[in-house]
Amino acid sequence: MHKVKVRDYGIETFLEPTTEDEAVFYARLKDAIDAKEAVAFYCYKPHFVHALYDVTFVDEPLYDPAGYTMIQPDQDADWFAKSKITTGDEIKTVTVAYSKSLETRAPAAAAFLSKIAMSADDLSQLTYQTVIQGQDVDSAVSDWLAANGDTVDGWLGLK
Known part of the structure; x- marks a missing residue:
């Protein structure tokens, strides 16, 4: 999904997209922050990175189903070309769950x-x-x- 969003938001025109193991990414993030380099990455809240660094969220358009078409790789070999994301994600919440009984x-x-x-x-x-x-x-x-x-x-x- 994020690969599609990077393409459709035009991020790859000014930052080279990468995919790596989470531990490798956070080591690279620390190095980039120490070097005062720009970094854009996917992260949600709550997440420890917000307590570790001063992270600023990118303002995205509000979720609109018309601008959010994500085809999964196991659904279609041409998933990347057929997917389009020009809107923010649906808002998700974390809740405490328990049995109705x-x-x-x-x-x-x-x-x-x-x-x-x-x-x-x-x-x-x-x-x-x-x-x-x-x-x-x-x-x-x-x-x-x-x-x-x-x-x-x-x-x-x-x-």
Whole structure:
């Protein structure tokens, strides 16, 4: 998909597109940032890269199905030529999911889970702490909980 978007947005006219392993990419990204070179790359939020670097999102046109045709390689050998992306992606959200039956089996737990909401920045910071800094997940979450008691109290219905 991103190869098509790079072509259709005209990015390849000023930056050479590459595809590499994620670890290799982040090493190259660090080198480029250190050298103050321009880099355009696909990334979503939440992601640790936002806690690691000052990343600016490219303004894209809002999603329009008419400008978004993506043919998968396993559907057609000529997928690249037949695909067209001239619009941003559909907005996706990350949500806490649980079984509908939890509402009758454990209504307090379901109520708690339905109230959990974290900002993308907070989630990016947590992934940075665990992925980049190597902090234990339980420790990172405990630290976040301790620093965000008011938020957690709201989830628990204490506020």
